[in-house]
Amino acid sequence: MARIIVVTSGKGGVGKTTTSAAIAMGLAKKGFKTAVIDFDVGLRNLDLILGCERRVVYDFVNVINEEATLNQALIKDKRCNQLFILPASQTRDKDALTKEGVGRILEELSKTFKYIVCDSPAGIERGANLAMYYADDAFVVTNPEVASVRDSDRMLGILSSKSKRAENGEEPIKEYLLLSRYDPKRVKLGEMLSVEDVQDILSLHLLGVIPESKSVLNASNSGVPVILDETSDAGQSYLDIVDRYLGEDKPHRFVDEEKKGLFGRLFRSK
């Protein structure tokens, strides 16, 4: 049986796809067979972030409509043989995803995969609802900013009422907070909500803090998930997040401003 993780946020642009790509790669690198699915029908982008955009032949909707088999549509990552990508369709048909279709595919994937990461689109439309419907765990990606925190809270409400687990009265989805684009310097200046502030409001289990980092854009520019840039702060933060998710007890990093000594100033890697 696979564990289904939804990466969600409500608000757009907070780092869902970056996170999906990173944690899927992280889990796969740990040796777990992992599938990552792009639920953003019409606005496919996960393929770009993972650098496999030129290898897309069939997509999620093709498989749902039985125009292709799952094996035909899954793209095997070239860097890690345990990672498979199911790209979103570029169709403009909003009803292309169906609850039954998505359920069928997740069930089929569950037979051979250990983890299934569902990259949710922004908003609370069909794609977002279906991405979280079958989930066991939810990674709520939040920026330390009012609109993002509010939308995350909104998503928490939906997770606890409109998921399969909620409808069947099963154990609720496990919800985790991933605070991204965090800038400890601005927090210290009182210009940005702190980790504690966001936790006070959302009362979620913190899985990790991802610092605002230049390495994220560099990674997406080159189609390499940022977790593979192990020298970068964001990459290390995602490595920690995967470890914590898998049960390791690791102290949180990137929460406080790093103290810059002479060496730090000279060899600062960002």
Added chain:
Amino acid sequence: MSLLDYFKTTKPNSAKLAKERLQILVAHERSARNQPSYLPELQQELLKVIQKYIQVDQDAISVNFESDDEQETLELNIVLPEQAQT
């Protein structure tokens, strides 16, 4: 010293403001989330009934729904105009 203080006090702590605004908003939205879906309709119908007898404004009536583990409470509050015309 006084110059330093000046700079310190004029720096706005916008994060604190953000947190306060969010706490109020989120609490409000969460309570609305747990309300039964018939509540707005109930409020409208009650208003109509009351308006048959008393001239009250739309905002003169408030319906609050609260629930804890023990019980659910429906609180109805009608503010009558100063000279109620019956």
